[in-house]
Amino acid sequence: DPARASSAAPSEAGDQASPHRPDTLEGRGADGADGAAWADAVAAVLELLIGLVADAPGEALRAHAVALLHSLVEEHAARLVAAPQVRRAVTLSLVGALLRVPALDDPVALAGALSLFRALFANLGAHLRGHTEVAVAHLYLAPLEDKAAPDALREVALEGLCDLCALPSFLADLYVNFDCALHAPNLFERTAKLLCKSSFPVSGVLTPAHLLSF
Numbered sequence: 632d633p634a635r636a637s638s639a640a641p642s643e644a645g646d647q648a649s650p651h652r653p654d655t656l657e658g659r660g661a662d663g664a665d666g667a668a669w670a671d672a673v674a675a676v677l678e679l680l681i682g683l684v685a686d687a688p689g690e691a692l693r694a695h696a697v698a699l700l701h702s703l704v705e706e707h708a709a710r711l712v713a714a715p716q717v718r719r720a721v722t723l724s725l726v727g728a729l730l731r732v733p734a735l736d737d738p739v740a741l742a743g744a745l746s747l748f749r750a751l752f753a754n755l756g757a758h759l760r761g762h763t764e765v766a767v768a769h770l771y772l773a774p775l776e777d778k779a780a781p782d783a784l785r786e787v788a789l790e791g792l793c794d795l796c797a798l799p800s801f802l803a804d805l806y807v808n809f810d811c812a813l814h815a816p817n818l819f820e821r822t823a824k825l826l827c828k829s830s831f832p833v834s835g836v837l838t839p840a841h842l843l844s845f
Contacts, residue, residue, distance in 0.1 A: 670714035677720040685731035697743040708754035738783040745791030
């Protein structure tokens with residue numbers, strides 16, 4: 632029926648003209664009249680998950696929150712930083728929550744935090760310029776330099792630092808943005824010295840930690 636076909640044409644054209652699905656991160660959060668409201672909703676969900684990273688009532692709930700955040704960062708990094716309020720949640724709020732994890736003295740919680748920061752640096756390194764210094768110093772170097780820290784915590788921190796150093800741009804980023812800056816700490820030098828010191832057994836007994844550092 633030509634009349635039925637002509638009446639259906641605008642609807643079909645409208646469906647084809649909309650490249651975004653409204654129920655996904657690439658939908659309302661990308662454009663549209665309700666884009667700001669959608670971004671606020673995404674930011675609120677992120678803040679809820681971030682709050683569980685350091686303050687979860689149980690380890691299982693914390694692990695689930697970390698896993699969800701890790702997946703979001705890995706799969707939707709570009710979209711997460713498109714809206715200012717979502718970008719603030721992913722960088723400022725999330726890094727702030729991660730910095731509180733070492734105080735828990737929980738190796739499992741620290742391992743999750745280090746894995747999540749590695750994903751942040753690998754996918755959103757350009758947006759972490761103001762947070763890399765404090766995150767590396769507090770999450771990785773401080774537990775290793777603290778002689779009173781539990782051995783399990785130190786081993787997790789060392790494994791996390793080695794994983795972070797394995798990223799092609801990490802050490803170069805430290806050197807260029809910190810060691811080469813007049814008013815910034817020498818993070819590359821501090822990291823290299825710590826790894827060298829950790830690679831030689833003082834007591835003569837070779838441990839997995841020494842092999843990791845080497």
